[in-house]
Amino acid sequence: MTSKALFAHSALLADGWHEGVLLQWDDAGNLTSVQASEAPQGVPQARFVMPGMVNLHSHAFQRALSGMTEQAGDSPDSFWTWRDLMYRFARRITPEQMSAIAAQLYSECLRHGYTSVCEFHYVHRAPDGNLYARAAETALHVADAARYTGIGMTMLPVLYSYSGFGEAPLKPEQGRFRSSVDDILRIIGELDAQRGPQLEVGLAPHSLRAASVQQIREALAGLPVQRPVHIHIAEQQGEVKQSLDFSARRPVQYLYDHVEVDQRWCLVHATHLSEDEISAIARSGAVAGLCPTTEANLGDGIFPLEPFLAQGGVFGVGSDSHVSQSPVEELRWLEYGQRLSQQRRNIAVSPKQRKVGDFLWQAALRGGAQASGRPVGELAPGKRADLLVLDEQHPNLHGLAPADVLSTLVFSGNDNLVRDVMVGGRWVVRDREHVAQPAIAARFRQTLAELRELRS
Known part of the structure; x- marks a missing residue:
């Protein structure tokens, strides 16, 4: 089994939530296969997966x-x-x-x-x-x-x-x-x-x-x-x-x-x-x-x-x-x-x-x-492998049926329920933190210090 794969217990596809979906992508970061499957051995798994x-x-x-x-x-x-x-x-x-x-x-x-x-x-x-x-x-x-x-x-x-x-x-x-x-x-x-x-x-x-x-x-x-x-x-x-x-x-x-x-x-x-x-x-x-x-x-x-x-x-x-x-x-x-x-x-x-x-x-x-103007917005072959993994352990989502996930996501409090984020087949957010966050934040703080004098 390719390492460029993720098994979703529930995946949001264009026509709604589907149970048991294997997603695979290529080296260029494009989805190559989105199909119903049992959970393959050795492939990472996630409870709720949806397009970014x-x-x-x-x-x-x-x-x-x-x-x-x-x-x-x-x-x-x-x-x-x-x-x-x-x-x-x-x-x-x-x-x-x-x-x-x-x-x-x-x-x-x-x-x-x-x-x-x-x-x-x-x-x-x-x-x-x-x-x-x-x-x-x-x-x-x-x-x-x-x-x-x-x-x-x-x-x-x-x-x-x-x-x-x-x-x-x-x-x-x-x-x-x-x-x-x-x-x-x-x-x-x-x-x-x-x-x-x-x-x-x-x-x-x-x-x-x-x-x-x-x-x-x-x-x-x-x-x-x-x-x-x-x-x-x-x-x-x-x-x-x-x-x-x-x-x-x-x-x-x-x-x-x-x-x-x-x-x-x-x-x-x-x-x-x-x-x-x-x-x-x-x-x-x-x-x-x-x-x-x-x-x-x-x-x-x-x-x-x-x-x-x-x-x-x-x-x-x-x-x-x-x-x-x-x-x-x-x-x-x-x-x-x-x-x-x-x-x-x-x-x-x-x-x-x-x-x-x-x-x-x-x-x-x-x-x-x-x-x-880009092939995004859907978990489907030929689209970019851009996806979100929600935090199923958060109290708002824990034990929730897929049919209720999106209404809960949009209308239930201000906690960020996104745990991991992939763009173009690359994980850029893990456990709620961007992979380069310390360096990004340091540059931003320095820039703000330089710019805030412009208020006067």
């Missing part, structure tokens, strides 16, 4: 801001006031510091059950406003952090040219984000040399505020086919108003009027939608990239989940600004936001799946995998 979650939206450097923006100003605070501190960090952070922060973040994400991340990366330039000798310098440092921690990555270089609708010029504090279509295609070209089983490269027009539709079309024309495309859209009411003032169209309407949006797209946030926009996203097959903890932290609003699901809409979750690094918390608050706004319970379900935890986890797996 995809974090479909991340700004890694913002992990260093956690807890530092929770103080009220003299006027009502919003997303727009939160940006001020973020800009101060972004103006001075170095590529090495980005790497240290990203490694800490990714180790935390892995320990909580994310095995892939889509990195929406927009700090491209040096503090003096010039591109580095390698245009992809900062992105390569962040990709190095992913490689070091073991998390799978979809790197999304961000096209960011303007400060608002109508091609308003960038503000001085946005100078490090500045990129043209040529810049972004050059960065993508440099990153393409790193593509492989653990890294995909796509494109992210930052938003309709920061990239014109003409630029988006040009960038898409230069992007290799079938690469993922992500964009922030309709996150705040202020953005909707600006779009209406500029184009007489709401943001999603304006995008769909000018660009062909299909299944390779991920519309991040999409919080404020009309009924027609909900239908348009669902029909196109694009993924709604939902980040409930960040959307709550910034006071964005609540996504219209129920009507979106009723029309077959696809969604996934991400940690965005990283006030949380737990997929459980994102999924829990996705459901709780709906319950609070509608004053009823058990909303995220389908006619075929009435268990909320099961529906949320499985649906987010499918949407996250689609948004990542």
Whole structure:
């Protein structure tokens, strides 16, 4: 029997829990066999095994801001006031510091059950406003952090040219984000040399505020086919108003009027939608990239989940600004936001799946995998060997039937129930600790000490 094998007494497959499943993978980290079996002699065993979650939206450097923006100003605070501190960090952070922060973040994400991340990366330039000798310098440092921690990555270089609708010029504090279509295609070209089983490269027009539709079309024309495309859209009411003032169209309407949006797209946030926009996203097959903890932290609003699901809409979750690094918390608050706004319970379900935890986890797996453009999100041959082993000895899971595991995982307390994590056939978390955690934490502490002076 190959050593690249694990026997699961209960494994979460695409159609639900199965008893007695042998998983095998090859040297490249791809699953080669997932089949019913008796427990083979000499093969490691685990009680509950499930696919790792995809974090479909991340700004890694913002992990260093956690807890530092929770103080009220003299006027009502919003997303727009939160940006001020973020800009101060972004103006001075170095590529090495980005790497240290990203490694800490990714180790935390892995320990909580994310095995892939889509990195929406927009700090491209040096503090003096010039591109580095390698245009992809900062992105390569962040990709190095992913490689070091073991998390799978979809790197999304961000096209960011303007400060608002109508091609308003960038503000001085946005100078490090500045990129043209040529810049972004050059960065993508440099990153393409790193593509492989653990890294995909796509494109992210930052938003309709920061990239014109003409630029988006040009960038898409230069992007290799079938690469993922992500964009922030309709996150705040202020953005909707600006779009209406500029184009007489709401943001999603304006995008769909000018660009062909299909299944390779991920519309991040999409919080404020009309009924027609909900239908348009669902029909196109694009993924709604939902980040409930960040959307709550910034006071964005609540996504219209129920009507979106009723029309077959696809969604996934991400940690965005990283006030949380737990997929459980994102999924829990996705459901709780709906319950609070509608004053009823058990909303995220389908006619075929009435268990909320099961529906949320499985649906987010499918949407996250689609948004990542990578073969992940499922324990099946040909997919990456990305899996979680839950702690069956934890009181919440001890003696539990598989049918109740996902609802317990999502809705039962704040303990992390993930014990071990494998990505691409490699164990990266054992007994709740990342294999390189001491070195990662030391670098992160040093980086925080260097950056915290930027609050003043």
